[in-house]
Amino acid sequence: xxxxxxxxxxxxxxxxxxxxxxxxxxxxxxxAFFIGPNTTVSLPPMLGSxxxxxxxxxxxxxxxxxxxxxxxxxxxxxxxxxxxVLQRFKNLAWRLGSSLILFLFSMPIIYPKNEILVxxxxxxxxxxxxxxxxxxxxxxxxxxxxxxxxxxxxxxLSYLLYKKKDFTLNVLxxxxxxxxxxxxxxxxxxxxxTDKLMYGFIMGGMIRAICGLCFxxxxxxxxxxITNTYNKNIRLLLTIxxxxxxxxxxxxxxVVRDTRSIMSVMLLLPIAVAITFSEKxxxxxxxxxxxxxxxxxxxxxxxxxxxxxxxITAKIVENxxxxxxxxxSAVLTLVACLLSxxxxxxxxxxWEKKLKSIxxxxxx
Numbered sequence: 001x002x003x004x005x006x007x008x009x010x011x012x013x014x015x016x017x018x019x020x021x022x023x024x025x026x027x028x029x030x031x032a033f034f035i036g037p038n039t040t041v042s043l044p045p046m047l048g049s050x051x052x053x054x055x056x057x058x059x060x061x062x063x064x065x066x067x068x069x070x071x072x073x074x075x076x077x078x079x080x081x082x083x084x085v086l087q088r089f090k091n092l093a094w095r096l097g098s099s100l101i102l103f104l105f106s107m108p109i110i111y112p113k114n115e116i117l118v119x120x121x122x123x124x125x126x127x128x129x130x131x132x133x134x135x136x137x138x139x140x141x142x143x144x145x146x147x148x149x150x151x152x153x154x155x156x157l158s159y160l161l162y163k164k165k166d167f168t169l170n171v172l173x174x175x176x177x178x179x180x181x182x183x184x185x186x187x188x189x190x191x192x193x194t195d196k197l198m199y200g201f202i203m204g205g206m207i208r209a210i211c212g213l214c215f216x217x218x219x220x221x222x223x224x225x226i227t228n229t230y231n232k233n234i235r236l237l238l239t240i241x242x243x244x245x246x247x248x249x250x251x252x253x254x255v256v257r258d259t260r261s262i263m264s265v266m267l268l269l270p271i272a273v274a275i276t277f278s279e280k281x282x283x284x285x286x287x288x289x290x291x292x293x294x295x296x297x298x299x300x301x302x303x304x305x306x307x308x309x310x311x312i313t314a315k316i317v318e319n320x321x322x323x324x325x326x327x328x329s330a331v332l333t334l335v336a337c338l339l340s341x342x343x344x345x346x347x348x349x350x351w352e353k354k355l356k357s358i359x360x361x362x363x364x
Contacts, residue, residue, distance in 0.1 A: 011293060011296070012276070012277060012279060012284075012287075013287035013288065013289070013292035013293065013295065014276050014279075014283065014284050014286070014287040015058065015273075015276050015277060016292065016293075016295035016296045016299070017287060017292065017295050018054070018276065019055070019058065019295065019296065019299040020295045020298055020299040020302075022051040022054050022055065022299075023051070023298075023299040023300075023302040023303045024302065025047050025048070025050075025051040026047075026048050026051045026052070026143065026302075026303060026306070027302060027306045027329075027330075027333065028043060028047060028326075029043065029047035029048030029049075029051065030048065030143075030306065030307065030310055031043075031310065031322070031325070031326055031329065033310065033314065034310075034313075034314075034322050034325035034326065034329075035322055036322070039321070039322045041322050044253055044254050044257055045191070045253075045257055045258075045259050045262065046191055046192060046253075046259060046262055049191070049192040049208075050192075050253060050262065050266070052146050052208070052212070053192070053208070053211075053212050053215075053266060053269065054269060054273070055146060055150075055212070056146070056150065056208065056209055056211070056212020056213055056215070056216060057212050057213075057215050057216040057219055057269060057270055057273050058216060058273060059150050059154075059212070059213060059216060060157075060212060060213035060214060060215065060216015060217050060219070060220070061216040061217070061219040061220045061223065061270075061273060061274070061277060062216075063084075063154060063157065063158060063161070063213070063216065063217075064161060064169070064216065064217045064220035064221075065220055065223070065277075066084070067084065067158060067161045067162060067165075068161065068165060068169075068220070074162045074163060077159050077162035077163040078159055080158070080159075080162045081155055081156075081158040081159035081162055082155065084154070084158045085151055085154050085155050085158060088150075088151060088154065089129060089151055092147060092300075094344045094347060094348065095300055095301070095304055095340065095344065096129075096144065096147070096304065097343075097347070098339075098340040098341075098343035098344045098347070099141055099144075099304040099305055099308070099336075099340055100126075100127070100140060100141065101343055102305065102308055102336055102339060102340060102343070103140040103141060103308055104120075104140075106308060106311070106312060107119070109312055109315055109316075110308075110311040110312060110314075110315055119139045119140065122139050123139055123140065126138055126139055126140060126141070126144065126148075129144070129147060129148045129151050129152075130148060130152065131144075131145065131148050132145050132148040132149045132152065132195065132203050132205040132206055132209075133148075133152060133203070133206070134198060134202075134203050141304065141307050141308070142307055143303055143304065143306075143307050144304070145195045145196075145205045146195075146205070146209075148205070149195070149203075149205040149206050149208065149209035150209055150213065152206065152209070153206060153209040153210050153213055154213065157173075157213055157214075157217070160172060161217075168217070169217060169220070169221055170221070172214075173214040173215075173217035173218055173221075174214070174218050174221075176210060176211075176214045177211055177214035177215040177217075177218055177270075180207055180210050180211035180214070181211050181215075181263070181266065181267075183207070184207065184208070184211065184263075185260075185263050187199065190259045190260035190263060191259040191260075191262075191263060192208060192263075193207060193208065195208060215266075215269070215270045216270065216273075218270050219270035219271070219273045219274040219277070220274070221274075222270065222271055222274035222275075223274040223275075223277050223278050226238070226274065226275065226278040226280055227278055227280070230278070230280050234280075235280060235281060235282060236282070238275055238278075238280050238281040239281035239282040239283055241271075241275060241281075242272060242275040242276065242281045242283055243283065245268050245269075245271055245272035245275070246272050248265055248268060249265045249268055249269060249272065252264075252265045253265070298337075301337040301340055301341070302333060302337065304340070305333055305336035305337050305340055306329070306333045306336075308332075308336050309328075309329045309330075309331075309332035309333040309335075309336055310329050312332055313325055313328045313329045313332060316328075
């Protein structure tokens, strides 16, 4: 969800705004747990699945942008690939760690006593972000399956971008994106497959990551075509196209509400994201304010901390209406986000002022 590895000199606030919107969608998708038989609320189908597809597309696009713009020799593509993935993990590590700490301190509230030790001793796949490789189920923060899948799939994809850029950009990524989307459409009966199940030798979350990241690489190709062929005469056309594409996607998603139709318009999402990233339509003019730089950290905080708030809400609020549960969850998410920021700031301070010099000092 971070844009920090992109080589674009200025952050794209429109893209960051979309990330925030889709993070809020993920929040509401997980609120389905609170919908009872007498509740009149009806959430759009695949609210979380489509949002995560968007995140995968953006991540794949930024990965391709970063690697293809890097001026480094490719004599060691494997080393470059693992360095790239580790850097992505490093950029997320503080936020991931702070969210996990909040879960650990909240265990007495949300888990039975006889389950706490089991969860603690099975934490390591989740801690190292390899849980969606099939090693173990997610024991704490379930939305992090997206990050785990993203990091694992990025390793071979980044290697191929370093080693065989032309083949990966123009053959492998488009073909893989279409085939995996078609596979999910068939196996999932017209919708995204679940991330928790094994499909043959690979988990569903990994297949979704492969599909989304490859569509993100396709989005990068579209972005490059737009920037390479752009002239001021087509700016209005790009503006109309961007508005129309997002309009079709959201209309299908929120009004038509048919899963097969939603899967169909997923083919439009990489095109829309590419136009947004290019900053060549007039829409970008609405996203030029400096305060919008806070969209990115807020979206990540919401994504990483809303699960805990809903776990606590489920324990402390019983037999209440959906609106009450959502309100409590929103307040607790805000509190969790603030605590997460506090933990990160304290941790970084201690690292820079105390621990870094001690732990990184050489005996030589």
